[in-house]
Structures are given as structure tokens and as C-alpha cells.
Amino acid sequence: MRVFLTGGAGYIGSHTLLEVLSQDHEVCVYDDFSNSEPEALNRVAKLTNRSFETVEGDVLDRPKMRQALIDFRPDVVVHFAGKKAVGESTEKPLMYYRNNVEGTLSLLEGMEAAGCKRIVFSSSATVYGDPHYLPYDEAHPLAPTNPYGMTKYMVELILKDWCTAQDDNTAVLLRYFNPVGAHESGEIGEDPNDIPNNLMPFVSQVAVGRLEKLRVFGADYETPDGTGVRDYIHVVDLAKAHAAAIGFAGDHKGCEAINVGSGQGSSVLDVVRAFEGASGRNIPYDVVERRAGDIAEFYADPTKAYNLLGWKTECDLADMCGSAWKWQSQNPNGYKPN
Ligand code: NAD
Numbered sequence: 001m002r003v004f005l006t007g008g009a010g011y012i013g014s015h016t017l018l019e020v021l022s023q024d025h026e027v028c029v030y031d032d033f034s035n036s037e038p039e040a041l042n043r044v045a046k047l048t049n050r051s052f053e054t055v056e057g058d059v060l061d062r063p064k065m066r067q068a069l070i071d072f073r074p075d076v077v078v079h080f081a082g083k084k085a086v087g088e089s090t091e092k093p094l095m096y097y098r099n100n101v102e103g104t105l106s107l108l109e110g111m112e113a114a115g116c117k118r119i120v121f122s123s124s125a126t127v128y129g130d131p132h133y134l135p136y137d138e139a140h141p142l143a144p145t146n147p148y149g150m151t152k153y154m155v156e157l158i159l160k161d162w163c164t165a166q167d168d169n170t171a172v173l174l175r176y177f178n179p180v181g182a183h184e185s186g187e188i189g190e191d192p193n194d195i196p197n198n199l200m201p202f203v204s205q206v207a208v209g210r211l212e213k214l215r216v217f218g219a220d221y222e223t224p225d226g227t228g229v230r231d232y233i234h235v236v237d238l239a240k241a242h243a244a245a246i247g248f249a250g251d252h253k254g255c256e257a258i259n260v261g262s263g264q265g266s267s268v269l270d271v272v273r274a275f276e277g278a279s280g281r282n283i284p285y286d287v288v289e290r291r292a293g294d295i296a297e298f299y300a301d302p303t304k305a306y307n308l309l310g311w312k313t314e315c316d317l318a319d320m321c322g323s324a325w326k327w328q329s330q331n332p333n334g335y336k337p338n
Pocket residue numbers: 006007008009010011012013030031032033034035036057058059060079080081082083084099103122123124125176177178179
């Protein structure tokens with residue numbers, strides 16, 4: 001198939017690009033490199049020995065977006081491009097609504113002009129909000145608690161209406177849990193610009209000596225060891241879920257929301273211990289106050305992903321930490337020269 005990846009140079013996009021190229025699809029990446037480096041694309045090209053098109057552009061640039069889609073004529077679009085920092089979204093909500101919601105409208109208008117009727121969208125488990133029950137299944141009520149989550153929820157509603165309006169349109173809403181880890185080569189991985197907000201990149205930077213100590217946000221939750229529990233998913237498993245969703249979108253019509261998680265919860269201290277095991281380094285930490293807005297525990301019911309996509313996770317926490325460590329130790333400054 002002809003696959004168009006918005007945000008294909010980013011963390012999840014670059015791993016999906018690699019997976020999709022290895023399945024012989026024709027690919028075009030559309031990215032403004034606002035949160036990524038072209039070097040990620042060079043490395044994927046080398047690893048796969050495949051070429052693909054790249055257009056440097058902003059999804060908000062309607063004429064450019066439309067032309068890129070008309071030129072490439074994709075069978076399916078995978079829409080990663082978006083801003084993703086929860087804290088920043090509470091400070092700059094308009095920027096988030098513009099980039100994530102208006103950006104998707106611009107994309108859908110371009111897809112209509114190009115006759116493309118299939119989209120796979122990067123949604124998030126954050127659309128569920130506070131758990132009414134666990135594991136979250138796709139029928140769990142949606143109540144995001146921050147502007148970032150709200151943008152994902154709004155785009156889900158837009159895509160649902162888009163599919164209702166024309167019964168040959170297809171949207172697969174992939175609700176990711178906590179993506180971590182890196183490709184086994186250690187050549188591509190997560191490369192945060194600033195001090196990371198998320199646990200795994202923070203732990204990796206402590207292990208490599210870029211940061212001094214982890215702060216564990218609360219050890220008094222009602223969880224087995226008192227620290228927060230999440231459903232971590234290896235980014236390569238996630239990339240495979242996209243490849244499966246592309247295949248599914250080729251044969252089905254309508255809108256489906258699908259959880260992409262393992263169904264297993266791991267605590268902050270489980271992650272610390274697994275990372276110590278994978279890296280052979282000590283991860284010093286202090287327990288501090290809970291982080292505002294954090295949920296004690298959440299994890300996925302991934303049954304629907306297996307039933308519809310034939311997909312389930314293959315990697316465990318040791319694989320996630322081992323690959324994150326390989327990427328971090330081989331590239332202590334990410335894609336910037338060492
Ligand atoms: P990322 O920031 O690494 O990748 C996003 C890519 O989109 C970057 O290459 C960036 O340059 C590009 N981009 C952003 N705005 C753009 C615009 N206006 N025009 C063109 N390109 C633009 O993020 P990621 O972790 O790979 O996440 C990909 C998607 O998955 C995002 O939509 C994110 O919200 C969603 N998601 C991520 C996580 C996570 O934990 N990483 C969890 C759930 C959902």
C-alpha cells in the first residue's frame with residue numbers, strides 16, 4: 001500500500017516507518033521537524049536499505065499538506081504529527097488545540113482532495129481520565145483531564161463523524177498506553193529536547209549520568225509497592241500494531257477505537273529495578289510528593305486489539321529497558337553529535 005506518515009520522523013513515527021518499510025509498503029513522511037531530527041530518517045533509510053519520500057512541512061500549512069497528499073496519492077494516512085506534553089498543554093492550550101485539532105482538519109481536507117479514505121490516528125489512554133474500573137476497555141467512559149487529552153478526544157469525535165458522513169471512510173483510533181524502549185539496533189530511539197517529563201527517558205538519563213537522581217512521585221498510592229502503576233509498551237510492539245492497523249484499514253470500513261497496551265501493570269520501582277538489571281548501573285532515587293494530576297494505576301484490556309488486529313505485545317519490561325539503555329548509551333546526546 002501507499003502509506004503517508006505525518007510526524008514520521010518522531011519517536012513512534014520513526015519506529016513505525018522502519019516497520020512499514022520492512023513490509024514493502026511505499027512511504028511518504030510529512031514532518032516539520034519541530035520535535036525531531038532528519039537524522040532519524042537517515043538512520044531508518046540505512047537500517048532498512050529502502051528509500052522513501054520526505055516532505056518538510058507543517059500540517060497546518062493547508063496548501064502544502066493538500067499538495068503533498070495529491071502528489072503521493074496514499075491509500076492510508078497514519079497521523080502521528082502533534083504536540084504531546086501534558087504540562088505544556090495546560091499552559092498553552094490554544095497552541096495544542098490549533099496544532100492537534102486544526103492540524104487534523106487540515107489533513108482530512110487534504111485527504112478528501114486526494115481521494116484518501118483511510119486514517120490510523122495516534123490517540124492515547126489519556127482520553128479515559130480517572131478510572132471507573134480497571135483494566136480500561138474501549139467502552140470505558142471518556143473524560144480527559146487536561147487540554148492535551150482533550151485534543152485527542154476531540155479528534156476521535158471528528159473522525160467518528162467523518163466515518164458516519166461517508167460510509168466508505170475508515171478511521172482506526174489507536175489508544176496508546178505508555179510507549180517506551182527503542183529499536184534493537186540502538187540507532188533510533190526517544191530523544192527528548194529538554195529534561196524528560198516521562199519516567200523511562202528520565203531513568204535512562206540518570207543511568208547514563210546526564211541527570212543525577214530520579215524523583216519518585218509518591219510511594220503512598222494504593223498499589224502493591226505504593227508507587228504509580230502503568231502499562232508500558234515496547235515501541236517496536238507499538239510499531240507492529242500500526243502495521244496491523246494499516247492492514248485492517250485496508251479491509252474494513254467505519255471507525256474503531258482500539259487499546260494498544262500489554263494488559264500488565266508495572267510500578268515505578270519495577271521500572272527502576274528492571275533498568276538497573278538491563279544497564280548494570282545503579283539508579284539513585286528519592287521519594288518525593290505525588291505529581292499533581294497523576295493517577296495511581298492504569299492498564300489496558302488489550303482483547304480488542306487481538307480480536308480485530310491479531311496483534312498482542314511480545315516484549316517484556318526487561319526488553320524495553322535493555323533497548324532503551326542500548327539507545328541511550330550509544331547516543332548519550334540523542335541524534336545530536338556526541
Ligand atoms: P514526537 O514528538 O516524537 O513525534 C511527533 C512528530 O510530529 C515530530 O516528528 C514532530 O516534529 C512532528 N510534528 C509535530 N507537529 C507538527 C506539525 N504541526 N506539522 C508537521 N509535523 C509536526 O512524539 P511521539 O512520542 O512519536 O508521538 C506521536 C503521536 O503519538 C503524537 O500524536 C502523540 O500525541 C501520540 N502519543 C504519544 C505517546 C507517548 O507517550 N509518546 C502516548 C500516547 C499518544
